[in-house]
Amino acid sequence: MPSTTYKTSGLKNLEQAIAELGKQSGFKVLTGAMRDAAKPIIKASRDNAPKGNTGKLKKGIRSQVFRGKGKSDSVATLHVGFHRQTSWYGQILERGAKKHTIKPRAKGGKKVLKINGSYRSSTNHPGTKSYPMLKQAFDAQHKNAIKILKQRLKERIILEAVKKYGKSAR
Structure with missing residues:
Protein backbone atom coordinates (compact mmCIF):
# COMPACT_ATOMS: atom_id res chain seq x y z
CA MET A 1 0.00 0.00 0.00
CA PRO A 2 1.44 3.40 -0.90
CA SER A 3 2.15 5.53 2.12
CA THR A 4 2.00 9.23 2.80
CA THR A 5 4.18 10.85 5.43
CA TYR A 6 3.31 14.05 7.21
CA LYS A 7 5.81 15.92 9.29
CA THR A 8 4.05 18.40 11.49
CA SER A 9 5.65 21.70 12.35
CA GLY A 10 4.87 24.07 15.15
CA LEU A 11 4.46 21.25 17.64
CA LYS A 12 7.83 21.56 19.42
CA ASN A 13 6.08 22.37 22.72
CA LEU A 14 3.90 19.26 22.42
CA GLU A 15 6.90 17.10 21.52
CA GLN A 16 8.80 18.44 24.52
CA ALA A 17 5.80 17.80 26.80
CA ILE A 18 5.54 14.22 25.51
CA ALA A 19 9.25 13.68 26.17
CA GLU A 20 8.87 15.02 29.73
CA LEU A 21 6.14 12.47 30.45
CA GLY A 22 8.59 9.63 29.88
CA LYS A 23 8.74 6.84 27.34
CA GLN A 24 5.72 4.81 28.40
CA SER A 25 3.34 7.66 29.18
CA GLY A 26 4.47 9.67 26.18
CA PHE A 27 3.88 6.79 23.80
CA LYS A 28 0.47 6.17 25.38
CA VAL A 29 -0.45 9.82 24.72
CA LEU A 30 0.84 9.67 21.16
CA THR A 31 -0.87 6.40 20.22
CA GLY A 32 -4.21 7.46 21.68
CA ALA A 33 -4.14 10.76 19.81
CA MET A 34 -3.19 9.03 16.56
CA ARG A 35 -6.00 6.50 16.90
CA ASP A 36 -8.46 9.34 17.46
CA ALA A 37 -7.10 11.15 14.40
CA ALA A 38 -7.59 8.04 12.25
CA LYS A 39 -11.30 7.75 13.09
CA PRO A 40 -12.61 10.14 10.39
CA ILE A 41 -10.47 8.40 7.74
CA ILE A 42 -11.73 4.98 8.85
CA LYS A 43 -15.35 6.16 8.88
CA ALA A 44 -15.05 7.66 5.39
CA SER A 45 -13.34 4.48 4.14
CA ARG A 46 -16.14 2.34 5.52
CA ASP A 47 -18.70 4.63 3.90
CA ASN A 48 -16.85 4.27 0.55
CA ALA A 49 -16.56 0.48 0.82
CA PRO A 50 -18.86 -1.58 -1.39
CA LYS A 51 -21.84 -3.13 0.35
CA GLY A 52 -21.36 -6.86 0.73
CA ASN A 53 -23.36 -9.70 2.24
CA THR A 54 -21.22 -10.16 5.35
CA GLY A 55 -19.91 -6.66 6.10
CA LYS A 56 -16.43 -8.08 6.75
CA LEU A 57 -14.77 -5.61 4.41
CA LYS A 58 -16.17 -2.58 6.24
CA LYS A 59 -15.43 -4.04 9.66
CA GLY A 60 -11.95 -5.01 8.52
CA ILE A 61 -10.84 -1.42 7.84
CA ARG A 62 -8.72 -0.65 10.89
CA SER A 63 -5.89 1.46 12.21
CA GLN A 64 -2.73 0.39 13.97
CA VAL A 65 0.00 2.49 15.58
CA PHE A 66 3.63 1.39 15.57
CA ARG A 67 6.51 2.81 17.56
CA GLY A 68 8.51 4.85 15.11
CA LYS A 69 12.21 4.95 14.53
CA GLY A 70 13.74 8.25 15.41
CA LYS A 71 15.86 10.23 17.83
CA SER A 72 12.86 11.13 19.96
CA ASP A 73 10.35 8.99 21.87
CA SER A 74 7.59 11.04 20.29
CA VAL A 75 7.81 9.27 16.92
CA ALA A 76 5.13 6.82 15.80
CA THR A 77 3.60 5.51 12.58
CA LEU A 78 -0.12 5.17 11.94
CA HIS A 79 -1.34 2.57 9.45
CA VAL A 80 -4.90 2.52 8.16
CA GLY A 81 -5.73 -0.53 6.11
CA PHE A 82 -7.44 -3.89 5.86
CA HIS A 83 -7.28 -6.63 8.47
CA ARG A 84 -5.23 -9.45 6.95
CA GLN A 85 -7.42 -12.34 8.07
CA THR A 86 -10.95 -11.01 7.70
CA SER A 87 -10.74 -8.60 4.76
CA TRP A 88 -7.56 -9.51 2.89
CA TYR A 89 -9.34 -8.97 -0.44
CA GLY A 90 -9.70 -5.25 0.34
CA GLN A 91 -6.18 -4.66 -0.96
CA ILE A 92 -7.15 -6.26 -4.27
CA LEU A 93 -10.24 -4.04 -4.48
CA GLU A 94 -8.24 -0.95 -3.53
CA ARG A 95 -5.56 -1.43 -6.20
CA GLY A 96 -7.33 -3.60 -8.76
CA LYS A 129 -10.74 -2.30 -11.83
CA SER A 130 -9.53 -0.56 -8.71
CA TYR A 131 -12.02 0.64 -6.12
CA PRO A 132 -9.92 3.13 -4.10
CA MET A 133 -11.94 3.48 -0.91
CA LEU A 134 -8.97 4.20 1.40
CA LYS A 135 -7.30 6.68 -0.94
CA GLN A 136 -10.53 8.65 -1.44
CA ALA A 137 -11.15 8.73 2.30
CA PHE A 138 -7.60 9.84 3.06
CA ASP A 139 -7.70 12.59 0.44
CA ALA A 140 -10.98 13.88 1.86
CA GLN A 141 -10.18 13.60 5.57
CA HIS A 142 -6.42 14.08 6.11
CA LYS A 143 -6.68 17.78 7.04
CA ASN A 144 -9.43 17.00 9.55
CA ALA A 145 -7.29 14.17 10.96
CA ILE A 146 -4.34 16.50 11.55
CA LYS A 147 -6.59 18.99 13.39
CA ILE A 148 -7.90 16.18 15.59
CA LEU A 149 -4.35 14.95 16.22
CA LYS A 150 -3.19 18.37 17.45
CA GLN A 151 -6.26 18.80 19.68
CA ARG A 152 -6.10 15.28 21.16
CA LEU A 153 -2.36 15.57 21.82
CA LYS A 154 -2.95 18.70 23.88
CA GLU A 155 -5.82 17.07 25.81
CA ARG A 156 -4.03 13.77 26.42
CA ILE A 157 -0.79 15.42 27.53
CA ILE A 158 -2.70 17.36 30.19
CA LEU A 159 -4.57 14.25 31.36
CA GLU A 160 -1.43 12.14 31.53
CA ALA A 161 0.50 14.89 33.34
CA VAL A 162 -2.28 15.17 35.93
CA LYS A 163 -2.21 11.39 36.43
CA LYS A 164 1.55 11.35 36.77
CA TYR A 165 2.22 14.54 38.77
CA GLY A 166 -1.11 15.37 40.36
CA LYS A 167 -3.13 18.57 40.01
CA SER A 168 0.00 20.72 40.25
CA ALA A 169 0.92 19.67 36.71
CA ARG A 170 -1.35 22.29 35.13
Missing part, protein backbone atom coordinates in the same frame (compact mmCIF):
# COMPACT_ATOMS: atom_id res chain seq x y z
CA ALA A 97 -5.81 -6.67 -10.41
CA LYS A 98 -4.21 -7.26 -13.79
CA LYS A 99 -5.23 -10.08 -16.14
CA HIS A 100 -3.65 -13.31 -14.97
CA THR A 101 -3.86 -17.09 -15.22
CA ILE A 102 -5.03 -19.03 -12.19
CA LYS A 103 -3.33 -22.40 -11.83
CA PRO A 104 -4.48 -25.03 -9.33
CA ARG A 105 -2.59 -25.93 -6.19
CA ALA A 106 -1.57 -29.55 -5.97
CA LYS A 107 -3.95 -31.28 -3.52
CA GLY A 108 -3.38 -34.99 -3.25
CA GLY A 109 -1.41 -35.03 -6.50
CA LYS A 110 -4.32 -33.66 -8.56
CA LYS A 111 -3.85 -30.40 -10.40
CA VAL A 112 -7.42 -29.50 -11.22
CA LEU A 113 -9.63 -26.45 -10.60
CA LYS A 114 -13.34 -26.84 -10.02
CA ILE A 115 -15.19 -23.82 -11.36
CA ASN A 116 -19.00 -23.79 -11.50
CA GLY A 117 -19.15 -27.57 -11.42
CA SER A 118 -16.67 -28.15 -14.26
CA TYR A 119 -13.03 -29.19 -13.89
CA ARG A 120 -10.21 -27.27 -15.56
CA SER A 121 -6.43 -27.36 -15.55
CA SER A 122 -6.25 -23.53 -15.45
CA THR A 123 -8.38 -20.47 -16.11
CA ASN A 124 -7.79 -16.90 -17.19
CA HIS A 125 -8.89 -14.18 -14.78
CA PRO A 126 -9.97 -11.01 -16.62
CA GLY A 127 -8.65 -8.68 -13.90
CA THR A 128 -10.59 -6.08 -11.92
Whole structure:
Protein backbone atom coordinates (compact mmCIF):
# COMPACT_ATOMS: atom_id res chain seq x y z
CA MET A 1 0.00 0.00 0.00
CA PRO A 2 1.44 3.40 -0.90
CA SER A 3 2.15 5.53 2.12
CA THR A 4 2.00 9.23 2.80
CA THR A 5 4.18 10.85 5.43
CA TYR A 6 3.31 14.05 7.21
CA LYS A 7 5.81 15.92 9.29
CA THR A 8 4.05 18.40 11.49
CA SER A 9 5.65 21.70 12.35
CA GLY A 10 4.87 24.07 15.15
CA LEU A 11 4.46 21.25 17.64
CA LYS A 12 7.83 21.56 19.42
CA ASN A 13 6.08 22.37 22.72
CA LEU A 14 3.90 19.26 22.42
CA GLU A 15 6.90 17.10 21.52
CA GLN A 16 8.80 18.44 24.52
CA ALA A 17 5.80 17.80 26.80
CA ILE A 18 5.54 14.22 25.51
CA ALA A 19 9.25 13.68 26.17
CA GLU A 20 8.87 15.02 29.73
CA LEU A 21 6.14 12.47 30.45
CA GLY A 22 8.59 9.63 29.88
CA LYS A 23 8.74 6.84 27.34
CA GLN A 24 5.72 4.81 28.40
CA SER A 25 3.34 7.66 29.18
CA GLY A 26 4.47 9.67 26.18
CA PHE A 27 3.88 6.79 23.80
CA LYS A 28 0.47 6.17 25.38
CA VAL A 29 -0.45 9.82 24.72
CA LEU A 30 0.84 9.67 21.16
CA THR A 31 -0.87 6.40 20.22
CA GLY A 32 -4.21 7.46 21.68
CA ALA A 33 -4.14 10.76 19.81
CA MET A 34 -3.19 9.03 16.56
CA ARG A 35 -6.00 6.50 16.90
CA ASP A 36 -8.46 9.34 17.46
CA ALA A 37 -7.10 11.15 14.40
CA ALA A 38 -7.59 8.04 12.25
CA LYS A 39 -11.30 7.75 13.09
CA PRO A 40 -12.61 10.14 10.39
CA ILE A 41 -10.47 8.40 7.74
CA ILE A 42 -11.73 4.98 8.85
CA LYS A 43 -15.35 6.16 8.88
CA ALA A 44 -15.05 7.66 5.39
CA SER A 45 -13.34 4.48 4.14
CA ARG A 46 -16.14 2.34 5.52
CA ASP A 47 -18.70 4.63 3.90
CA ASN A 48 -16.85 4.27 0.55
CA ALA A 49 -16.56 0.48 0.82
CA PRO A 50 -18.86 -1.58 -1.39
CA LYS A 51 -21.84 -3.13 0.35
CA GLY A 52 -21.36 -6.86 0.73
CA ASN A 53 -23.36 -9.70 2.24
CA THR A 54 -21.22 -10.16 5.35
CA GLY A 55 -19.91 -6.66 6.10
CA LYS A 56 -16.43 -8.08 6.75
CA LEU A 57 -14.77 -5.61 4.41
CA LYS A 58 -16.17 -2.58 6.24
CA LYS A 59 -15.43 -4.04 9.66
CA GLY A 60 -11.95 -5.01 8.52
CA ILE A 61 -10.84 -1.42 7.84
CA ARG A 62 -8.72 -0.65 10.89
CA SER A 63 -5.89 1.46 12.21
CA GLN A 64 -2.73 0.39 13.97
CA VAL A 65 0.00 2.49 15.58
CA PHE A 66 3.63 1.39 15.57
CA ARG A 67 6.51 2.81 17.56
CA GLY A 68 8.51 4.85 15.11
CA LYS A 69 12.21 4.95 14.53
CA GLY A 70 13.74 8.25 15.41
CA LYS A 71 15.86 10.23 17.83
CA SER A 72 12.86 11.13 19.96
CA ASP A 73 10.35 8.99 21.87
CA SER A 74 7.59 11.04 20.29
CA VAL A 75 7.81 9.27 16.92
CA ALA A 76 5.13 6.82 15.80
CA THR A 77 3.60 5.51 12.58
CA LEU A 78 -0.12 5.17 11.94
CA HIS A 79 -1.34 2.57 9.45
CA VAL A 80 -4.90 2.52 8.16
CA GLY A 81 -5.73 -0.53 6.11
CA PHE A 82 -7.44 -3.89 5.86
CA HIS A 83 -7.28 -6.63 8.47
CA ARG A 84 -5.23 -9.45 6.95
CA GLN A 85 -7.42 -12.34 8.07
CA THR A 86 -10.95 -11.01 7.70
CA SER A 87 -10.74 -8.60 4.76
CA TRP A 88 -7.56 -9.51 2.89
CA TYR A 89 -9.34 -8.97 -0.44
CA GLY A 90 -9.70 -5.25 0.34
CA GLN A 91 -6.18 -4.66 -0.96
CA ILE A 92 -7.15 -6.26 -4.27
CA LEU A 93 -10.24 -4.04 -4.48
CA GLU A 94 -8.24 -0.95 -3.53
CA ARG A 95 -5.56 -1.43 -6.20
CA GLY A 96 -7.33 -3.60 -8.76
CA ALA A 97 -5.81 -6.67 -10.41
CA LYS A 98 -4.21 -7.26 -13.79
CA LYS A 99 -5.23 -10.08 -16.14
CA HIS A 100 -3.65 -13.31 -14.97
CA THR A 101 -3.86 -17.09 -15.22
CA ILE A 102 -5.03 -19.03 -12.19
CA LYS A 103 -3.33 -22.40 -11.83
CA PRO A 104 -4.48 -25.03 -9.33
CA ARG A 105 -2.59 -25.93 -6.19
CA ALA A 106 -1.57 -29.55 -5.97
CA LYS A 107 -3.95 -31.28 -3.52
CA GLY A 108 -3.38 -34.99 -3.25
CA GLY A 109 -1.41 -35.03 -6.50
CA LYS A 110 -4.32 -33.66 -8.56
CA LYS A 111 -3.85 -30.40 -10.40
CA VAL A 112 -7.42 -29.50 -11.22
CA LEU A 113 -9.63 -26.45 -10.60
CA LYS A 114 -13.34 -26.84 -10.02
CA ILE A 115 -15.19 -23.82 -11.36
CA ASN A 116 -19.00 -23.79 -11.50
CA GLY A 117 -19.15 -27.57 -11.42
CA SER A 118 -16.67 -28.15 -14.26
CA TYR A 119 -13.03 -29.19 -13.89
CA ARG A 120 -10.21 -27.27 -15.56
CA SER A 121 -6.43 -27.36 -15.55
CA SER A 122 -6.25 -23.53 -15.45
CA THR A 123 -8.38 -20.47 -16.11
CA ASN A 124 -7.79 -16.90 -17.19
CA HIS A 125 -8.89 -14.18 -14.78
CA PRO A 126 -9.97 -11.01 -16.62
CA GLY A 127 -8.65 -8.68 -13.90
CA THR A 128 -10.59 -6.08 -11.92
CA LYS A 129 -10.74 -2.30 -11.83
CA SER A 130 -9.53 -0.56 -8.71
CA TYR A 131 -12.02 0.64 -6.12
CA PRO A 132 -9.92 3.13 -4.10
CA MET A 133 -11.94 3.48 -0.91
CA LEU A 134 -8.97 4.20 1.40
CA LYS A 135 -7.30 6.68 -0.94
CA GLN A 136 -10.53 8.65 -1.44
CA ALA A 137 -11.15 8.73 2.30
CA PHE A 138 -7.60 9.84 3.06
CA ASP A 139 -7.70 12.59 0.44
CA ALA A 140 -10.98 13.88 1.86
CA GLN A 141 -10.18 13.60 5.57
CA HIS A 142 -6.42 14.08 6.11
CA LYS A 143 -6.68 17.78 7.04
CA ASN A 144 -9.43 17.00 9.55
CA ALA A 145 -7.29 14.17 10.96
CA ILE A 146 -4.34 16.50 11.55
CA LYS A 147 -6.59 18.99 13.39
CA ILE A 148 -7.90 16.18 15.59
CA LEU A 149 -4.35 14.95 16.22
CA LYS A 150 -3.19 18.37 17.45
CA GLN A 151 -6.26 18.80 19.68
CA ARG A 152 -6.10 15.28 21.16
CA LEU A 153 -2.36 15.57 21.82
CA LYS A 154 -2.95 18.70 23.88
CA GLU A 155 -5.82 17.07 25.81
CA ARG A 156 -4.03 13.77 26.42
CA ILE A 157 -0.79 15.42 27.53
CA ILE A 158 -2.70 17.36 30.19
CA LEU A 159 -4.57 14.25 31.36
CA GLU A 160 -1.43 12.14 31.53
CA ALA A 161 0.50 14.89 33.34
CA VAL A 162 -2.28 15.17 35.93
CA LYS A 163 -2.21 11.39 36.43
CA LYS A 164 1.55 11.35 36.77
CA TYR A 165 2.22 14.54 38.77
CA GLY A 166 -1.11 15.37 40.36
CA LYS A 167 -3.13 18.57 40.01
CA SER A 168 0.00 20.72 40.25
CA ALA A 169 0.92 19.67 36.71
CA ARG A 170 -1.35 22.29 35.13
